[in-house]
């Protein structure tokens with residue numbers, strides 16, 4: 001029987017499309033106001049541009065695209081030849097253009113795009129940045145001074161929109177059993193507790209704990225959907241690896257996805273030692289070096305099927321190199337003509353080779369977005385596994401799911417959801433639309449609500465298994481998240497439950513700071529006032545830290561003092577992280593501490609989620625007579641940052 005709260009699929013798709021549009025618009029307007037109101041130098045400082053570059057090489061990359069390498073212009077470069085501090089990352093959508101003279105000149109995004117070439121950053125090095133250009137005939141001439149400016153990433157939206165539009169247009173009889181379950185038109189098939197099967201299951205990893213085994217059995221037995229709920233450090237990825245290996249043993253074909261390249265690479269790295277045939281889709285420049293051997297691009301160069309693509313690639317590279325040697329415009333034009341022909345040939349051959357290689361792979365790994373590429377267009381999988389599912393937008397998850405039969409989602413809905421920029425306008429807009437009863441928008445669906453959340457609300461805890469033993473925190477640190485968020489179900493593994501800083505595998509003195517797992521510094525009262533600052537760096541992409549920011553100087557001094565104590569006791573700075581929810585506080589602390597304690601890590605609370613350190617110092621900043629805590633009121637923000645030892649927690 002269908003649950004009462006079944007979701008109307010076309011309305012769901014319409015709602016998602018409208019939310020995605022609002023989100024894209026807010027991203028676009030944020031970028032364009034920044035670009036039009038700020039000088040190149042300030043844009044660089046804000047993390048969205050690199051100035052004073054020149055072209056150092058160009059060659060053919062995946063899909064026959066031109067990849068340009070840009071390095072600091074010799075006239076302006078620092079003596080070490082390194083790029084200046086910047087915030088451009090692999091995967092960013094950018095424009096490469098001639099740098100405007102006059103630092104404060106106003107410019108429009110449109111104008112910038114018209115003058116320059118759009119592309120994707122494929123690699124960021126210490127002394128150079130590589131960009132794959134979108135256009136066929138894009139020409140970046142070497143003699144000029146260039147700059148790179150980051151644009152809003154509308155590419156990911158395009159794929160989500162396509163997916164939601166396909167869902168919107170599907171007719172009732174086109175809904176697969178799987179889709180019907182995911183929208184509550186039917187209930188999930190009951191999972192038979194097949195005792196025989198349980199007995200037959202031979203564990204590949206002998207160290208699995210009981211809750212992990214239970215989750216694995218459930219993921220294997222369920223017919224349409226299984227949620228693996230993994231609180232911090234409970235071995236979610238560990239569990240997924242066993243699930244993948246068991247599925248492979250059962251001769252199933254599996255597609256493994258995650259919202260980011262790093263989430264996917266993490267799984268590839270852990271699967272690799274098992275020597276099973278795996279294929280990682282995605283641009284090699286964005287993959288971890290250790291993962292490259294499994295990447296489709298490398299396989300298209302090294303496998304037997306690849307030989308046929310190789311000669312065209314070589315020919316194209318030679319042509320690319322010759323462009324730079326010629327001064328004549330006419331000759332250059334002719335070379336571009338040849339390149340266009342070669343590129344066509346290259347793509348056809350590459351496609352054939354890719355289809356052969358992908359068709360042979362039993363385990364394919366890609367980002368959610370990457371799963372929508374041409375390589376998987378007609379491929380069928382028995383199961384789609386999504387890791388970090390509570391960090392992904394639901395529309396993103398549907399990219400690989402539209403033609404799926406079964407999904408295993410791993411995540412933790414009690415840690416922070418994906419960051420959404422348009423939250424306020426979106427909420428208002430939905431309720432207004434609802435009042436007017438317009439376009440079938442569903443109230444209560446937000447971008448922040450992930451597929452994991454929605455399925456849990458739709459079908460209840462029966463579709464979920466929770467991992468309960470955590471391998472990261474001292475028992476006392478674990479107590480707070482366990483009691484507040486996980487119904488006191490977490491258990492600390494033997495190896496960590498009473499581990500202290502003094503027990504680190506190198507010499508650490510026994511002091512009051514190294515013998516306590518959890519220390520609070522009370523900073524209430526008049527001596528530690530918070531300060532508000534207009535946050536210039538908010539646009540840097542600092543998650544959840546928009547608008548004005550807060551800092552607390554006295555607290556920063558206290559943090560520094562505590563770090564000093566730890567270091568004096570022998571704790572290595574690289575084992576210490578200082579995190580804070582506020583950008584202004586981060587800036588204040590970074591300045592003084594990075595130099596004093598080389599190797600120490602400083603970061604934002606949101607950015608640090610899911611990482612580990614031996615000692616974590618949390619600077620909470622807020623301290624005011626009104627007792628306001630701002631966005632720290634979000635419980636999920638206080639979750640998941642703890643490590644074996646958590647030191648001062650300033651309040």
Ligand SMILES: Nc1ncnc2c1ncn2[C@@H]1O[C@H](COP(=O)(O)OP(=O)(O)OP(=O)(O)O)[C@@H](O)[C@H]1O
Pocket residue numbers: 207208209212230231232233234235236237238239471472610611
């Ligand atoms: N059954 C186990 N026995 C011993 N150690 C384990 C076991 N399961 C997981 N671990 C260890 O716990 C740590 C966390 O594991 P893993 O990275 O798989 O967890 P996670 O839940 O994916 O982490 P995160 O909270 O970052 O998402 C790792 O160091 C891993 O080796």
